[in-house]
Amino acid sequence: MKQFRIIIFIFFVICIFSPVNNACASSVQDDLKVTLDQILEILQDKSLKGEEATEKRRTALRKLIHYKFSFAKMSQLSLAKHWKTRSEEEKKTFIDLFGQLLEQTYVSKIESYTDEQVVFVKEYVKDKKAQVNTKIVTDTIEIPIDYRLFQTNDGSWKIYDVVIEGVSLVGNYRSQFDQMLQKDSYDKLLDELKNKLNS
Numbered sequence: 001m002k003q004f005r006i007i008i009f010i011f012f013v014i015c016i017f018s019p020v021n022n023a024c025a026s027s028v029q030d031d032l033k034v035t036l037d038q039i040l041e042i043l044q045d046k047s048l049k050g051e052e053a054t055e056k057r058r059t060a061l062r063k064l065i066h067y068k069f070s071f072a073k074m075s076q077l078s079l080a081k082h083w084k085t086r087s088e089e090e091k092k093t094f095i096d097l098f099g100q101l102l103e104q105t106y107v108s109k110i111e112s113y114t115d116e117q118v119v120f121v122k123e124y125v126k127d128k129k130a131q132v133n134t135k136i137v138t139d140t141i142e143i144p145i146d147y148r149l150f151q152t153n154d155g156s157w158k159i160y161d162v163v164i165e166g167v168s169l170v171g172n173y174r175s176q177f178d179q180m181l182q183k184d185s186y187d188k189l190l191d192e193l194k195n196k197l198n199s
Contacts, residue, residue: 071099
């Protein structure tokens with residue numbers, strides 16, 4: 001599951017549907033850079049290191065993740081055609097559980113951050129959607145990662161998908177959830193999410 005570790009860099013960039021020179025970062029990229037700087041500040045804060053500071057550190061990281069991710073959008077896209085058949089209460093429950101799962105996964109990987117280098121490749125913008133193509137450079141490999149965002153009604157940009165080495169995070173979950181719902185009930189899917197959270 002190394003790919004999930006790389007997802008922590010989801011905060012590093014944004015893209016939009018017309019290439020932009022890296023020297024002229026857009027407001028979207030600037031906004032993500034602020035979040036990235038805050039994440040690095042938490043990870044490098046000596047007072048937040050060690051097991052005794054685990055809960056305080058993770059609480060701070062979760063705030064940033066919750067702020068930058070749109071769990072509602074990710075939930076809707078991941079359930080796809082099954083989303084429309086759910087009641088408002090069911091949707092709220094799913095967003096809560098799925099959001100917790102994503103947060104749990106991201107935080108655990110963020111904490112293992114070392115000193116990989118993030119290189120911004122291209123940035124695209126079209127209307128209210130954006131994508132930033134980046135690559136993570138280690139001593140031995142380069143990992144391409146694309147970040148997809150949308151602009152909310154208040155003008156802010158939220159992440160709704162990450163594509164790692166050509167594999168969409170949302171698309172991957174969508175495939176898993178669809179397969180489960182083809183043979184099992186929606187309640188069974190919720191039970192599976194709860195089991196993952198408690199494991």
